[in-house]
Amino acid sequence: MKLRLLLFALASIILSSCSSKRNLVYFSDLADSSIYKTRILNIAESKIKSGDILGINVSTLSPESNILFNSGVNNNPIRPIDPTQPTPTSSQTPIGYEVDRAGNINFPVIGKIKLIDLTKEEASDKLYNALNGYVKNPIVNVRFLNFRVTIIGEVNKPATFNIQNDQVSVLEALGLAGDLTLYGRRENVLLIRQTGNDRTMVRLDLNNKDILNSPYFYLQQNDVLYVEPDKSKLQLTNNTRTTSIIVASATIIGILLSRLLFN
Incomplete structure (x- = not known):
């Protein structure tokens, strides 16, 4: 029984070492008891582009x-x-x-x-x-007729969405994609925007309330949002086989130790 408890504790330590504390709350810097009010100055009408x-x-x-x-x-x-x-x-x-x-x-x-x-x-x-x-x-x-945005990465429904209204925010677009998964990095959402011959890439922090005033809070036609996976998922994906090997090795070592002790 003690041996089983030891092995279970060892496996728990290995699995817990792959995870880290993460912030899953939008606008987490906004106090619960406060009223945050700001004038909307970042709404910009979409302009007609080549290919529209x-x-x-x-x-x-x-x-x-x-x-x-x-x-x-x-x-x-x-x-x-x-x-x-x-x-x-x-x-x-x-x-x-x-x-x-x-x-x-x-x-x-x-x-x-x-x-x-x-x-x-x-x-x-x-x-x-x-x-x-x-x-x-x-x-x-x-x-x-072609106002669309693409949301990929750690969201529940990655896809390209046709927007009836040509004014859509980052939050509304992510809502269309079923919101971020638990592994999505809310503090590091990548926005890709092409204007003429220029391509702009900017990181957005959805944990920070200042995103509401960002000039990139409202999307333009053909914008792409990419939600990066958290390091815990990358570690979980890369270390699944390693973890299995370690647990199996620990089991074998435990069996050998038990036999030595009995002998």
């Missing part, structure tokens, strides 16, 4: 003009497909206008028009001014 797909709807007093501008006539119409959803029929599939490398779209009647680096509202105003010479007081609405 825009849904553009034009409303006028002329039924013929509405048919012309909303018929989806385009040299390069794009039909975005969400792999997590059933394949839509042709009547349900929105037709978008892809922004080419020069930042232009090819729109009916007015031809090529440059929209890169504009917000949705700015693009609507520019299209309004361009169309106003052909129809009177058109109403132009622009939206993103």
Whole structure:
């Protein structure tokens, strides 16, 4: 019996040595009894980039003009497909206008028009001014059809998510992915963002309340979030075989010692 207890204690020590104290609480530096209030200054509207797909709807007093501008006539119409959803029929599939490398779209009647680096509202105003010479007081609405973010790593549901609203925070995106696993490093979430020919990589600390004021708290289209695994999981993965060997060796040593003692 004493030998079994000794072996159990040895195995417990080996397994516990692979783990470390971790902080699993978001905004853990925020006191329980305090009210934290801050003005939101970091909301920035997403700007149109090369490769974006825009849904553009034009409303006028002329039924013929509405048919012309909303018929989806385009040299390069794009039909975005969400792999997590059933394949839509042709009547349900929105037709978008892809922004080419020069930042232009090819729109009916007015031809090529440059929209890169504009917000949705700015693009609507520019299209309004361009169309106003052909129809009177058109109403132009622009939206993103390819606003998506990718969450990978130590989350429960890693995937690429299509976002209906083009304003989503890091926390909302992680919520779509089912939140972090117990092994996810909340203090070291990697954000990867591409703007033009530049790629930005920044580390975010979700344990710190200052993340709420970060310019990277709100995501942009095609952002990627990577949640690193904690060292305890890496050690657990790398040392599983070693731990098994050590436990087996300890068992054999214990049996040999018991025989020596009995002899």
